[in-house]
Amino acid sequence: MFRARPVAVAAALASLALAATACGTGGGQQEDGGPWKPDRPIELIAPAATGGGWDTLARTSGRVLEEGGLVDEPVQVVNKPGGGGSIGWAYVAQTPDTPTRLFVTSPPISLVPLMGGSTYDHEDFTPIARLATEYMVYLVPKDSPIESWGDMVDRLEEDPRQVSIAGGSSPGSMDHVALAGAVEAAGIDPTAINYVPFDGGGEAMTQAVGGHVDAVVTGASEAAGLVESGDLRPLAVSGAERASTLPDTPTLQEEGVDFTYDIWRGVMGPPDMTDEQVAYYEDLFTDMTEEESWKKQTKALGWTDSYMGSEEFGGFLDQSSTDSAEILMKIGLIEDEEGR
Amino acid sequence: MKPFTFSNRVLGAAVGVLAVVYLYLAFTLEEFTAVSVPVQPATLPKWLGAVLLVLAAVLFFQKQEDTGEQAGSDGDGDEASKTGGGAPARPAAARPALGRLADPRHELALFAASIGLYIALLEPLGFLISTTAYIAATTWYLGYRRHWANALVAVGVSAVLYFAMSDFLRVALPTGPLPF
Amino acid sequence: METLQQMGAGFGVAFTPENLLFVFIGVLAGTVIGILPGLGPMSAIALMIPIAFGMDPTTAIIMLAGVYYGAIFGGSTSSILLNAPGVAGTVATSFDGYPMARKGAAGKALAIAAIASFTGGTIGVVLLMLIAPALSSFAVSFGPADYFALMVLGLTAVVTLGGRNITKGLIAAVVGVMVSLVGIDSQTATLRFTFGMPELYEGVKFLIVALGLFALAEVFSMLARRGAGGADGAMTSLRLNRRDLGRIAGPTGRGSILGFFTGVLPGAGATVASFLSYSMEKRIAKDGDTFGSGNPKGVAAPEAGNNAAAVGSFVPMLTLGVPGSGTTAILLGALLVLGVTPGPMMLSDRPEMFWGLVASMYVGNIVLLVLNLPLIPLFAKVLKTPRAVLIPLVVVFCVVGVYGLSFSVFDLWLLLGFGVVGYLMRQNGFPAAPMILGLILGSMMERSMRQALQISYGDWTTFVTSPYSAALLGLTAIVLVWPLVKRLRSGPKAPAAGASPDGAQKEEDTASTP
Missing domain, CATH: 3.40.190.150 (Bordetella uptake gene, domain 1)
Structure with missing residues (x-):
């Protein structure tokens, strides 16, 4: 053979x-027509x-x-x-x-x-x-002083060191690109943000719930449970439309940022x-x-x-x-x- | 008596060479500058290389311990022969000796090569054929005399493993030229 | 009181004939898959998902959980009998389990493993039931700095695992850490020590190293001794007398509790738990120096630890909806497909599932024990297989395990390479255990250290401002200094291969690695 x-x-x-x-x-191929x-x-x-x-x-x-x-x-x-x-x-x-x-x-x-x-x-x-x-979602812990996406952008503008943002994968991968693209579109230098890579979205979210980082970016469905329980507060999703799992969360575009990430x-x-x-x-x-x-x-x-x-x-x-x-x-x- | 056992001088030198090569590689790692990071990817490797170099030097100048003292925490080769359940010492043909070559070093090299051959043929011949052949050949070579039992084990074990993995668990093992 | 009521309802769920049947099936399948080297609980669950599909979600999770702890249990059997750890969490079991088997006490070792696993699992379930909701806050309270401190504490076990020549032990540990750094660096996406080979981008898989260093190396030395010195002599009975039970009671209890809390921490898992409990017992046992040559305590501690950790890793999943380990990540994925979103709401939304699962874990642990105790004499017979037949079979087992894990011939060459290295190491008195420890903890330590410093912008005080981290680092210092103090007090006795100078050096090394 x-x-x-x-x-x-x-x-x-x-x-x-x-x-x-x-x-x-x-x-391999079919011989007849x-x-x-x-x-x-x-x-x-x-x-x-x-x-x-x-x-x-x-x-x-x-x-x-x-x-x-x-x-x-x-x-x-x-x-x-x-x-x-x-x-x-x-x-x-x-x-x-x-x-x-x-x-x-x-x-x-x-x-x-x-x-x-x-x-x-x-x-x-x-x-x-x-x-x-599926879309990305940007979240903060429930008792975070950050009120909204716009609020986070303001803080980042003032001093990017103020906000450490966790993601589930290394720099240059999906989480990081979705974050950098969004802040860049909001007019902030993406090289200045403090992105902290963890091993998977689960670990990144745990760190946010525990207050070890100030924000987290991860897949919308992964975050649904912790949003429902109120442990994490979503600021925005990266889709062109709102996510079915997070109907109350605005899109980046609604927040005035021209950026989508799928x-x-x-x-x-x-x-x-x-x-x-x-x-x-x-x-x-x-x-x-x-x-x-x-x-x-x-x-x-x-x-x-x-x-x-x-x-x-x-x-x-x-x-x-x-x-x-x-x-x-x-x-x-x-x-x-x-x-x- | 103990094949492939070396003095601390040789071992120290070998570990030292490893450390130097590793350090060289660590120093060729690029600095990561795109995003500011407090610890560079090369930082820990450089320290590890340096520590290994120091340890190699310590080992190099360490005086040779008794060979009997070498029983590691996970069962050393020779210790076992002492615990061999009251059987008389090695030379007597108290139990069928494994293998055929006089020098254990050759025997080990041949054995490693046979595993290599098995690995190399695993995908071209498929799991069933290569595994059956490997088990049968090695068992025969090591001196097992009941050839029918050998053949049965070789075919049986490969077939059970293969079908359990591919049919029940749906883990695709290499099939080779066989139609299943 | 409420808990008791709900627990009662949970047993109602667990005791339906259907659920009982699937606990049994899950535990059995898990045990069998776990015995195969390489195929750990992760693969076992992934492979059972098609079967779970279409089941009632509660039944499915009960079965899949059974697969999980069944697999961890099964892994210990091959660790003890063949020195071929089937599951990463059972590597530490082989340190004393295999020497016991070689001394003819295979049955006893297996029985101890079974009892310790059962106890660990059961204590884990009790803790899960009583304090799961409170534990979720413990799981999230551990930040990167705290993980770093935990890993450093774990690495000090090198000193205890290092064998007689501490220099060689440290060399093995350093090389282990080096191997753990191979691949894409998660913090910067830089390739390290991959020599341009894509097969190495994701790093060297732990089980390949473990199978090479333990199972293949053992086969090599079996051959070099010409088959002498096996366990085919007298086989002691598997019955444990009261004295045996008394000896393992302490290690089992401590291992269970330590293991459970380690398991609760996302990312730490059963492997770390088993190593921590093993080295802790070795340190505190009066007969600590017989660890590694077949001490029953050295089997009981890691077995209790890894099973309790398996239960503990359900805590972040059930209470936060966040996987605590690779295995629970897969379990979580399976539940999502079945239409269940585990998470903070599960306890209130679907109490019958939560309590049914907890109750089924009690049942599952009993099933495991009942299933496996009678099988022990049968398993132990494996060692009566003539060496000429056993040797190729062990090789095939390792090959199947590695291939089933990665489907890659490259990894098989790595396996052979580590087998040869492992043989050379043991011929020259380099212990394998510290290398394995370095491999498990090394990259995790580096990663958490860098995450912590990333968050703090390079401020090193982050490691002492966190209470957990400060406490763990303090404990590390005590653990390293204590042997010194003890030796000073008892006067100079032990010759040459002293632990103190190198131990101090190691401390410096881990603490000041910027």
Whole structure:
């Protein structure tokens, strides 16, 4: 079976084995003229370990696709953790001729390459669909003297040292970019803010509840529980509209700041996919987002439906990548739009 | 008697080299200037390298302790032979000896190489084939004579592990050329 | 009184046949998955989620919690029998558990682990029931400076774990901290010591090092001794007499309480808890120097600690909706998918779930004990397997564990590398335990130190102005100076390998690392 696919032999050892596996269940493309259909199990790569955000997205999608009877072939979730995603991306990029190998993705696909963590970026893959999105929320402890987003901006203007702001990930990642972009749009030098990175949004919020930091930025759904209990007070969300989980919290735009930040989630495929293949998957994921069980589960996770087809998604990716590069440049984390 | 045991001089020198290389790498780490941080990413590594260098020097000049004194807190190689449940000392063929080479150093190198081979073949051949082959070959080489039992264990253990992981837990182990 | 009433209702929930069945299934699955090296509670829960999906949320959380403490329990079995810690939290168990097994007391070691786990779990549940709401304020009261002080205190255990030659122990610890710093620096996103390999960006996984240094290195020395010196001699009974129980009562009790409070702190978790209780017991035990060569107290303390910590880590999740560990993060994710938002409102909104869970933990702990005590003689038989068969099986176990964790052949090479290093270390008297300790605590210590200084804008007084931090650092100083004082009082006795000069140096090292 190796003989049939010389390409695989040339590929990295890792991809070799799985390419050979795939061969075990049949060839790549359909020979007859009909619309393209996968003829072997669809591999949905989560470029992270079991249990993380990408893994949840991949396993949820896989389950909905299979249980809804939307696919004839099984959907296998394969974890390729490491390098903040770059291991999984390299794995997919190295098998351009395997149209049944997709991966789930979100903003790090632009941020990690910009920060120098991956040689592949979103342009090396075929966008398939954006599925859902979530917003960032900026919060303060319940007894904080900071009254509102505007109040926090005033304090930052006066002396950025006054306000330490926790986030769940390192500088140059989603939390930091969402914060820096917002304060920059509010007219404050983003390099001066005191951003304190913690290990995950949960830890960051705990530190805020305990009053060890003055504010925290994290995903809106993650914060919903502590907002409901009153331990944390939300100042603003980063979406274009208010978040369904935090209906009383104004958006940044309502607060007079022209900035939005999406934690979008989507699916991408290997480079060099044909139009028929893309069309097949677009239909498939459209159907998936219309399934009742998908709606129920994404709602529970606090995600908003925000479907985009391949082309629109591609344009969105280009735009959000440029935006992120600009913010990272202003913070001084990268030197030019090519990243560091 | 004890393969791969070295004097404090050699060990001190080896740790010293490690410390120097590490320090060199630590000093090549870039300063982080984009956002002001009170502690640089290179700060702790530099201190660690320096401490390790000092410790290496201390070890280098330390007088050799008795080998018998080396029982570490987690079970040292030789101590065990003393606690070997009343069995006569090693040379007698009281129990089937493992392996075939006279020099234990060669034996260990060969064993490490066999694990290396197993790792290298894991993905190309798939978990089932490589694991079955590895268990069977190693068990045979180490001197187990009941070949049927060996074959049964090799096939059984790999199959149980494989199907438990891939079917029940849905953890994808490499399949290799086999169709499942 | 109210608590009792609610607890009664909770038992009502836990004792429905369905929930009893799923506690049983969860505990069983957890134990089995935990025995496999590498697959810890985190993977175990992630892998059981599809099964939990579609269940009643209360039943699901009861089952998944069972998977969690079942896995931690199962991990101790492979630690004791094969020196192959199945779960990070049970590494410390192997320090004395494996030597006991080699002396022919495998059954006893397993029984002690089972009883200590049961006790730790039960004490944890009692504390959870009585003071969970109050504890949430304790969990949030720990800031970065306090975590730093806790890690420094933990690192002083190097001196006690260091074996006879303190220089070698310290070298191992420093190298452990060095390994922990590999990867993307979380505070600045700088790559450190990755040699351009993306596989190293997320750092070196703790379990790979532990399996290499303990399990593979042990296999190497087994081979070098030509299979001599195993535990295939006389096997003592697993029955514990009153004297045994008396000996482990103290360590178990103290380990449970220390473990529970460590578990409550988000980020600290079962691994740190087990190390803290192990080194604390080693320090205060009269027979402290026999720790590491098969002292039952050295099995009881970490086992009570890690199980109590597993229960404790539910506190931040249930009361704050914030995961206290990687494992509870996954559990939290699973609950969200099931339509439950754990958090401050859970106790008032869904009391039946909260109390049902607590009650099911009592039941689960009993199930664990009942399930595992009869299996101990069976497990202990593993050691009767001929060495020629056992050796390749241990290798395969390690390979499966590491591959199932990361799906990466690169990590398997790392495993082999650490196996070779581990063998060379033990041949030359370098203890592995301090290296593991440095690896666990090193990067956490660095991170909290930098977070604290980031918040205070580089002001070092932040470490003494926080009461917890000041107290913990004071305790650290006492712990380091005490042996010196003791030695001065008892007169010069111990030769050469003195703990004092190096100990003092270590103190300087950790305290003044700017």
